[in-house]
Amino acid sequence: MEQEILVSVIVPCYNIEDCLARCVDSIRRQTLRELEILLVDDGSTDGTGRLCDSFAAMDSRIRVFHKENGGSSSARNLGIDSARGQWLGFVDSDDWIEPEMYERLLETARLYKTDIAQASRDEIGEDGQRRPDVCRAPDQVTVWEAEPFLRELLLHRGDCSFCTKLVRRELFEDRRFPEGKLNEDFFLLVGMLAEDHAICVLPQQMYHVFYRVGSNTRKRDPEEFSRVFEDIVENADFAEKLAAQKYPHLVREAARFALIQRLDYLLHIPVNRMTGSDPFYTRVKRYLRSHLPETLTNPFLTGKNRVYLLLLTLAPRTVRRVHAAKMRRQDTGKNGTAIPS
Numbered sequence: 001m002e003q004e005i006l007v008s009v010i011v012p013c014y015n016i017e018d019c020l021a022r023c024v025d026s027i028r029r030q031t032l033r034e035l036e037i038l039l040v041d042d043g044s045t046d047g048t049g050r051l052c053d054s055f056a057a058m059d060s061r062i063r064v065f066h067k068e069n070g071g072s073s074s075a076r077n078l079g080i081d082s083a084r085g086q087w088l089g090f091v092d093s094d095d096w097i098e099p100e101m102y103e104r105l106l107e108t109a110r111l112y113k114t115d116i117a118q119a120s121r122d123e124i125g126e127d128g129q130r131r132p133d134v135c136r137a138p139d140q141v142t143v144w145e146a147e148p149f150l151r152e153l154l155l156h157r158g159d160c161s162f163c164t165k166l167v168r169r170e171l172f173e174d175r176r177f178p179e180g181k182l183n184e185d186f187f188l189l190v191g192m193l194a195e196d197h198a199i200c201v202l203p204q205q206m207y208h209v210f211y212r213v214g215s216n217t218r219k220r221d222p223e224e225f226s227r228v229f230e231d232i233v234e235n236a237d238f239a240e241k242l243a244a245q246k247y248p249h250l251v252r253e254a255a256r257f258a259l260i261q262r263l264d265y266l267l268h269i270p271v272n273r274m275t276g277s278d279p280f281y282t283r284v285k286r287y288l289r290s291h292l293p294e295t296l297t298n299p300f301l302t303g304k305n306r307v308y309l310l311l312l313t314l315a316p317r318t319v320r321r322v323h324a325a326k327m328r329r330q331d332t333g334k335n336g337t338a339i340p341s
Contacts (some may be wrong), residue, residue, distance in 0.1 A: 007035040007102050007166065009089045010079030012072045019210065024055050024062075026096035032103035037062045039081040043069030045311060066131035069198040070311050073177035073184045075101040076162075080172050088169055090162045091207075100187055106164035108200050112237065115168040116199040118159060121207040131211055135159040143200045146193040147247050154239060154253040155189070155300060160186040164207045171197065175187070183231040190239055194246060226273055230266040230280055236261035255291070256300040259309055266312045267323065274317050288313040 009027050013020060016225070027037050039062060041049040049066055056062040065078055076090060087109075089102060101119055109117035120137035122130055135158065144152070152158030162185050171192055177184045235256040243254035262284050266274075274281055288295070288309065297311045311319045 004034055005036050005085045006106060007032060007087045008038060008083035008085030009035060009091060010076055011091050011093050012040050012042055012075030013044060013048050013052055013093045015046045015048055015090055016093040017047045020048060020051055021094050023091060023093050028059055029099045030102050031100045032043040032106060035102060035246045036085060038082060039064045040075040040079050043067060071179060073179045077176045077279060080176060086169055087166050088172060089166050092163055094210045095206050098106045101206040102166060104202060108141060108202055109166060112198045112200045114143065114198055115171055115199045117166045118201045119164045119206040120203055121164050121209055122205045123211045126212045135180055137203045138201055139203060139204055139207055141200060143198055145198050146196045149199050150193050151253055154250060154257040160189050165293050182228045183235050184302040186235045187238060190242060190331050194242055226269050228316055232261045233265050233284060252298060255294050256298050260297060263309055266316055269319050271317060282326045283289055
């Protein structure tokens, strides 16, 4: 009799030969045995595809899919279409997880009768040192209803990543990750929250994010780099509309989120994109100018947020040049190196 599959773990893999073994081994060691592992080779050009096949030869729970390169969302979507489990989990191929993660997530989801369970996470640098926590772990298992969890996301205190979550398969019945987008988790999760799905969050940091400079958005090619920050602005617009329609108590938090996402955009896009001929940049500027009263009065903005937003609304290119010079001084001043002109 074939074993029941409770959890399908989907791992998009692209040119990750150096980290994949650690990731896959951590999933194979799960104390929950009723799982399958779906490795989706997203058109890798190194030895990643062959490595995936070798893992499948070692463990019958592993299935491998080879496809043309289409990005993480398309790889995840192929995994969703092929999954046989009652619950779905996602792990990025350079990260790793604790052996009991999926067993604890499943037990907790069943105990508290939620369709989504979330582990806490930490970040480990290339030097093996733990980095400051991005999201604060709760002191105990905490059940969040949809509206307060959305509020945490809008205040940049929540975790929108699907990698830390176990999700009932039915929630993906009529939805997939948006392909061609680079901030896809937020968009999909907020859509689920709009259907009033509660989330239970575990305090244990069982998901380990491998933070390496080469995978940071700052090292991407300029076009992809800019697209990341365009996507976060579009997600802010989506959240703002949702709050207005469904969660009127969160309109100020959503307004704050929209302003901060635009601040992030203006602080990171290439300066040569900050011209009147760039339609997206022009829309961001127009939005900030029309929302000056919100910048001045929103109770969820810090004083520093407010100052940067006001300056970038009035003189974005000048502020960027000053900000870049400040960052160079901070980077070079640590070792006494002369600041380049």
